[in-house]
Amino acid sequence: MKASLEQHLSSLQNATTLEGLQGVTEALRDHYKTSHVVYHWVNSIGERFGAGTYSPEWVDRYLEKDYLRLDPVIFGCFQRFTPVIWKELDWSSKPARAMLQDAMDHGLGNQGYTIPIRGPSGQFALFTLNSQADDQDWHNFVDENARDLMIIAHELNKKALEFEQWGDAATTPMLSPRELSAMTYLAKGMNRAQAAAEMTISEHTLRVYIESARHKLGALNTTHAVARALATGVIIV
Amino acid sequence: MKASLEQHLSSLQNATTLEGLQGVTEALRDHYKTSHVVYHWVNSIGERFGAGTYSPEWVDRYLEKDYLRLDPVIFGCFQRFTPVIWKELDWSSKPARAMLQDAMDHGLGNQGYTIPIRGPSGQFALFTLNSQADDQDWHNFVDENARDLMIIAHELNKKALEFEQWGDAATTPMLSPRELSAMTYLAKGMNRAQAAAEMTISEHTLRVYIESARHKLGALNTTHAVARALATGVIIV
DNA sequence: TTCTTACTCCCCCAAAATAGTGAGGCAGAA
DNA sequence: TTCTGCCTCACTATTTTGGGGGAGTAAGAA
Structure with missing residues (x-):
């Protein structure tokens, strides 16, 4: 056996x-x-x-x-x-x-x-x-x-x-700590103003992170970016 | 041993x-x-x-x-x-x-x-x-x-x-088929117009599904709703 | 050292999403 | 039967996001 x-x-x-x-x-x-x-x-x-x-x-x-x-x-x-x-x-x-x-x-x-x-x-x-x-x-x-x-x-x-070759370095984009925070707060339901306040930065700066994360994740919009970040496990809610 | x-x-x-x-x-x-x-x-x-x-x-x-x-x-x-x-x-x-x-x-x-x-x-x-x-x-x-x-x-x-008691049944709300489709398309990065076209319904109707799903999921906005749907496993991207 | 990456801030305007209403038809359950 | 849930469509006004610019500091790698 x-x-x-x-x-x-x-x-x-x-x-x-x-x-x-x-x-x-x-x-x-x-x-x-x-x-x-x-x-x-x-x-x-x-x-x-x-x-x-x-x-x-x-x-x-x-x-x-x-x-x-x-x-x-x-x-x-x-x-x-x-x-x-x-x-x-x-x-x-x-x-x-x-x-x-x-x-x-x-x-x-x-x-x-x-x-x-x-x-x-x-x-x-x-x-x-x-x-x-x-x-x-x-x-x-x-x-x-x-x-x-x-x-x-x-x-x-x-x-x-x-x-x-699932999830080799090329497939999973590396988000910076601030980008990760931004995506996490958005995934928790905050809007840009709230997330910015949570991170104690300006909303403009937050936007830079979101867009940066969007590009790294190859996402079409914020919702897509959060979805991909969750699905690929780079953030956890 | x-x-x-x-x-x-x-x-x-x-x-x-x-x-x-x-x-x-x-x-x-x-x-x-x-x-x-x-x-x-x-x-x-x-x-x-x-x-x-x-x-x-x-x-x-x-x-x-x-x-x-x-x-x-x-x-x-x-x-x-x-x-x-x-x-x-x-x-x-x-x-x-x-x-x-x-x-x-x-x-x-x-x-x-x-x-x-x-x-x-x-x-x-x-x-x-x-x-x-x-x-x-x-x-x-x-x-x-x-x-x-x-x-x-x-x-x-x-x-x-x-x-x-991670993820027990009471925690995961039931979404209707159309709501699930709506959430899935949004999670794939479509905007409302595209998702509506995909489902061959009017954008207005799609909105109803999104809002309904939002409420069922206890979400604050669409991104949050998609995040929760993914995190609780009701949709898969 | 130089170069890159991350972090921070600002503008304007167009596009998209959201909130508040509404209504009718159709199926299945109590 | 009546009620509930699901599916479908519509309007208006407000808020939120997205895309296009630009710019300076600090830390760490080559």
């Missing part, structure tokens, strides 16, 4: 391409005897990176139907630190249930277990096992493998970050 | 107070025979939560001197996903080296290993082991225990989040 974990991790270490990761997810699926094993990044623009055993049809449909917006798995994982068993989520909304049915029509099992993973600069990824099983069996399976799965999820994410 | 990990995790599960966590860090220190074991949250305001074996004098000094701002451990961990051995960080800056010397004068060892942990809403925590050892021994120690330490770090963070 333990030996096979090491084996998976080792093939993961040796993966140098996306196909390599793909192969790892397939090996994991076969080993755990689940329907699917998927690792992917999440953001609103769409899937930027992912490897897994879902059929391309389902992935396309998921994106096309904008299921990202109503998927309780995404929503639930985004708000919690611990992994989640799908059945424990809130499926009361009708569109969500329709999505689940649609998923099952596309070859997914009724049970799922998803581990949320967060990296630097607001990176957010999910590692999911999907299977056909009854509730008790699935609980037992999860209990038994939770720790190994967490290790695997982390190693997968580490590898994915290496591939994409 | 494995049994003792379970033992630590079990006492962690049973901890119901901050003192309980404190006890766990002490037990871990004794078990791993290190100088210190520390878990704490990091944010711009200062330490909001923490448990560990550092002397109160050192903690006070750290905060007082604002070492948070120049500590390569904080900075390094904030930018990476994987744990870090202190010696591998960039200590070229003079203030950083001065801080390290200061730390050693306050009972810290020369070696450290820190695991960054990220939770929902930008939560960022660190789990650190500090010891007096030579480079090779420390490497060996880390290699041997890395996996267990990661599990412990995660369980600690889980417990800490429970204590603080």
Whole structure:
């Protein structure tokens, strides 16, 4: 048992391409005897990176139907630190249930277990096992493998970050301390006058910081700048 | 060896107070025979939560001197996903080296290993082991225990989040689909006209959504609303 | 030393956002 | 049925932001 974990991790270490990761997810699926094993990044623009055993049809449909917006798995994982068993989520909304049915029509099992993973600069990824099983069996399976799965999820994410060079120095702009303060106060709901007062500088000076931060963040306006600063983790509210 | 990990995790599960966590860090220190074991949250305001074996004098000094701002451990961990051995960080800056010397004068060892942990809403925590050892021994120690330490770090963070009731359901308001779309487009940097066009509604209608979302989120202005929507995870950019 | 970066302050004016009202239709729940 | 929430549209006046300039000091790096 333990030996096979090491084996998976080792093939993961040796993966140098996306196909390599793909192969790892397939090996994991076969080993755990689940329907699917998927690792992917999440953001609103769409899937930027992912490897897994879902059929391309389902992935396309998921994106096309904008299921990202109503998927309780995404929503639930985004708000919690611990992994989640799908059945424990809130499926009361009708569109969500329709999505689940649609998923099952596309070859997914009724049970799922998803581990949320967060990296630097607001990176957010999910590692999911999907299977056909009854509730008790699935609980037992999860209990038994939770720790190994967490290790695997982390190693997968580490590898994915290496591939994409997420958040290297070039990607995450450095804001000066005053710029950070300015963005933080704005994120707290202050207007320019209030933020300037808080920082005991003139509103004109504050504006310089805001504009400077906007440019560094590549933002179109203040709201965008604050959003990016939050999403990339350069400020915390 | 494995049994003792379970033992630590079990006492962690049973901890119901901050003192309980404190006890766990002490037990871990004794078990791993290190100088210190520390878990704490990091944010711009200062330490909001923490448990560990550092002397109160050192903690006070750290905060007082604002070492948070120049500590390569904080900075390094904030930018990476994987744990870090202190010696591998960039200590070229003079203030950083001065801080390290200061730390050693306050009972810290020369070696450290820190695991960054990220939770929902930008939560960022660190789990650190500090010891007096030579480079090779420390490497060996880390290699041997890395996996267990990661599990412990995660369980600690889980417990800490429970204590603080980070992001419970009552805190996160429900936005309607159109409100969510509106917030999302604004977070992407669109102005009202562009967002309205994207949603194929009049700008007036869009305004209603923005104001409605603002009120639900308890926000003072649009930027604040978007910031809260992002921070609470109701939208993803 | 020189050069860069961060920090501070000021002007004007156009563009955008906000606050205060209003109303009607349509779905689902009590 | 009545009520609530969601979606849609409109007006006016005021406040806030954004874009375009420019300029001097201090600290730290090359």
